Amino acid sequence: MDFQTIVYDVNQGVATVTLNRPSAYNAFTEEMNQEITQALKQASRDDDVRCMVITGSGKAFCAGQDLQGVDENTNHATFLRERYHPMLKALKAMPKPVVAAVNGTAAGAGMSLALACDFRLVKPGVKFVSAFMNIGLIPDSGFIYQLPRLVGYAKAMEIAVLGKPITGTEAYELGLATEVFEAETWDESVSKFSEKLAGMPTKAISLVKRYMMDGMHLPYDELLEKEAQAQRLAGLSSDHQEGMQAFKEKRQPQFVGK
């Protein structure tokens, strides 16, 4: 598929989506929202893809909504429903791990995008900025759903309202980022991390993804039932058989993602 605002490529089981409007700090346009959604669906269907990385080209990760397209006539609800929600729903439905490789500033909805991914990798000096409050808006694109689940309510409230920028190092300390990689070895470190994920039992990862977040607001008994079903599915996977076999034979398992 031909993309204008992103670059999509697949290598070693990893599909990388590079937000590619560097002159605008990779700010979202309607086209970019749509292209990310298409890329997510394409990667979901592609058996060769077992992990996705979202990153930015140039200095920034993503500066959020391109304010060029926003004026006093904008209906913000329509904006979200039509542009952002399909992208966020596709991200939630994606049955493979998605890594935000936060190479530079993630601001506004760009921060929301990073929060909606399954893992965040950061450079020490990058900044997460919830810029919304500065222009009298609320953090959107799933931000107020994801953030308290990731860092707890009190910290999420601070970040959402007081909006002090969070550096990569601070994000790691908050539990928001999985790893901090130095700028000099960034590309190799991101590849190594994502290729390792791509070699894991993808079906089992997708089942954790499917139920763990929802588990944070489900009654215990319901989650236990969902867990039983998820484990039944994992138990039926070839990767489970391979894992058991490799354990018996005292060798490294070769997972195929099914």
Place this chain on the structure above:
Amino acid sequence: MSKQFIETFVEDSVGFIQLNRPDVMNALNRKMVDEIVEQLEAYDRDDSISVIILKGNEKAFAAGADIEEMMDDSPLTLELADPFAVWDRMTLIKKPVIAAVNGLALGGGFELVLHSDLIVAGESAKFGFPEVKLGVMPGAGGTQLLSKAIGKRKALEFIWLGESMSADQALQLGAINRVVADELVMEETIRLANSLAEQAPISLRLIKEAVNVADEVPLMEGMKLERKNFYLAFDSQDQKEGMQAFTEKRPPSFKGV
């Protein structure tokens, strides 16, 4: 009799009806509905069957009715063909009917689901009545059965807007019984069917009849029917066995007589 649009098979005491027009997402045509109803009645008469499961395929239970078939209909051709009358026979089936829903159950497909006693759906199943978008409305019981299931206001909202509801929404509204992982819809439906198959069959049918009149008749009429059915259960050997087993603290073995 050979079936053109459905497949049927039996596992243990469970009779399956699989809708089988995969190239059109199992859209229901008149012949298909006739076949479904005939098979439901055949299973209902078959002593070796205790529960019936209606299913589609992974993508769709049934994504509506065959539009081309009715496009050129007039009020009079509809009156003469009376295509919905055969649906009434579904309401007379005495054995438990479970719908197992993966994917879309729209229009006639949703009506077929709502004619079932219990409904199990996959997490990404969708239910809805899009008829309004074609300038018509549900015709095989949709307005009545959905209103009874979820109440007038929510029913109007869904049928007016033609918007589909997710499996979780349908569960919350009380329109369906269980939501399970998509991949496990059949396994979980069979587990439910097998639990039902272990119950006393006479009890199951007497209970179904009593529950079905609950929102049809005045309370005292319903109470009377319940009482008569309760008394009737005492004519069964299963009642003797059930109560005997209870006093002997052992699991009962029901025979359906």
